[in-house]
Amino acid sequence: MAGLKRVLPTAFAIVAGIFVLLSAFTSNVSFGALGTYFVDTAVIIAAFALILGVINVLRVHGRKIREAQPG
Numbered sequence: 001m002a003g004l005k006r007v008l009p010t011a012f013a014i015v016a017g018i019f020v021l022l023s024a025f026t027s028n029v030s031f032g033a034l035g036t037y038f039v040d041t042a043v044i045i046a047a048f049a050l051i052l053g054v055i056n057v058l059r060v061h062g063r064k065i066r067e068a069q070p071g
Contacts, residue, residue, distance in 0.1 A: 019031060023036065
């Protein structure tokens, strides 16, 4: 079960990457639509990850920034 937590996301990423590559190199409408969907989804996930990262940095270092403490 522990190995499945690593294998399943990796397999999904490989399949999504293959669809994105196929959409770039073929003129098939199905691959194009699916590739666009995966890219759009990745952009949304990356935006949320960036927002969470900024919030985390501000929470961890916010007090030191406000009080002008070194380190």
